[in-house]
Amino acid sequence: MIVVAALDDAAFLGILSSRVHVTWSLAAGGRLGVGNDPRYNKTRCFDPFPFPAVTETQKPRIRTLAEALDAHRKRQQALHPKLTLTDMYNVLEKLRAGGPLNAKEQIIHEQGLVSVLRQIHDDLDTAVAEAYGWPANLSDEELLTRLVALNAERAAEERRGQIRWLRPDFQNAAGTATQTGLDTGPDDTAPAAALPATGKRPWPKALAEQAQAVRAQLAALGTAATPATIASAFKGARADRVEDLLETLASLGQARTLPDGTFVAQ
Numbered sequence: 156m157i158v159v160a161a162l163d164d165a166a167f168l169g170i171l172s173s174r175v176h177v178t179w180s181l182a183a184g185g186r187l188g189v190g191n192d193p194r195y196n197k198t199r200c201f202d203p204f205p206f207p208a209v210t211e212t213q214k215p216r217i218r219t220l221a222e223a224l225d226a227h228r229k230r231q232q233a234l235h236p237k238l239t240l241t242d243m244y245n246v247l248e249k250l251r252a253g254g255p256l257n258a259k260e261q262i263i264h265e266q267g268l269v270s271v272l273r274q275i276h277d278d279l280d281t282a283v284a285e286a287y288g289w290p291a292n293l294s295d296e297e298l299l300t301r302l303v304a305l306n307a308e309r310a311a312e313e314r315r316g317q318i319r320w321l322r323p324d325f326q327n328a329a330g331t332a333t334q335t336g337l338d339t340g341p342d343d344t345a346p347a348a349a350l351p352a353t354g355k356r357p358w359p360k361a362l363a364e365q366a367q368a369v370r371a372q373l374a375a376l377g378t379a380a381t382p383a384t385i386a387s388a389f390k391g392a393r394a395d396r397v398e399d400l401l402e403t404l405a406s407l408g409q410a411r412t413l414p415d416g417t418f419v420a421q
Contacts, residue, residue, distance in 0.1 A: 158197050162322065166214045169221030170206060172276075173283035178298045179204055183361055199361055205305040206321060207286035217286065220279040227272060235266040243267040247276070300403045303366040307409075310367060358391040365392075369400045370409055370420070379417040 160171065170176060180193070180200040187194040195201075209217065232238050242263045249256060250273060256264055263269065284291040289301060309319065320326045359365045372388050373380060382398035401418045404410035410418050 158195060158201065160201065164214075164218065165221040165225070166209065166218040167206075167221075167321070168225065169217040169279055170209075170283055170286075172221060172224060172279060174276075174280040175283050175287065175298060175302070176204060178295050179302050182295075182299055203306055203361060203364075205302060205309050206319070207283065207288075208319065209286045213282070213286045216282045217279070220275060220282055224272075224275045224279065227268070227275060231267045238263065238266050243269055243272060247273055299362060300399075303362045303400070304403055304409075306362075307366050307370065355388060355390040358389040365396070366400050366403065369397055370404055373401070373404075373410060373418060374420040377420075379413055379415075379419045381417050385418075 160167065162168075180195055183199045183203070184196045185194040185199075186192065228240065228243070231243070232240075246256065246260050246263045246267065246269045249260065250264075250269060281291040284293070287301070287305075289298075293301070312319070318327070356368070359368055368389065369385055372385050376384075381394075382401055383394040385401070386392040386394040386397040401410055402412070405412050405418065409421055411421050412418055
């Protein structure tokens, strides 16, 4: 599959090349083939991805690093026509894992200047993390937890009419900052999301939708509930996964943990 992101600012290339987006995409995307290789699904990896609210002082740093990344890869491939991005990034992953390089990988390392590539990515990851206001050394699980929560916040904003346009000149050419016709009020947990009278709702596949569903169900219950109780409202939901999401919501002030291990909506 080919996905084209029609964005003319290299800062977006930097964000999409960062560890933040890669971690999100690996978790939200699909898997394909005998090797169970990651598949970038645009509707799950790109569309719901919560971009950072980059300030005008942060954007030049991300843009410069993205341009340096693009130039470095193109330059090394031009010097060594048989060098592929797959080769370079396989060696990069091995370097990050601390494993020794074999003879072929040593050649790739030298031709691709993979240590330089690594440094550019490290600097880029730090700059993008700063744009989110997060530490650069978060674990993958912590990154996903924060991204899911941010996605839920953005979805609530959009229901209230606040849209964070990526390309305002194209998407919002008239300069209308809000879409008041979509406003559902200040409460972003609609009662309609509660368990239907008959049957269970399907458990969402995307992490962001799972977080929203858990919060909506907890709010709809109107009382303290265990992760197992929340999970029982969905077909295919695991109590341990629901508990992780509830703890994330609690850390963001969107739920509260009681001494007996149950949760209530905030």
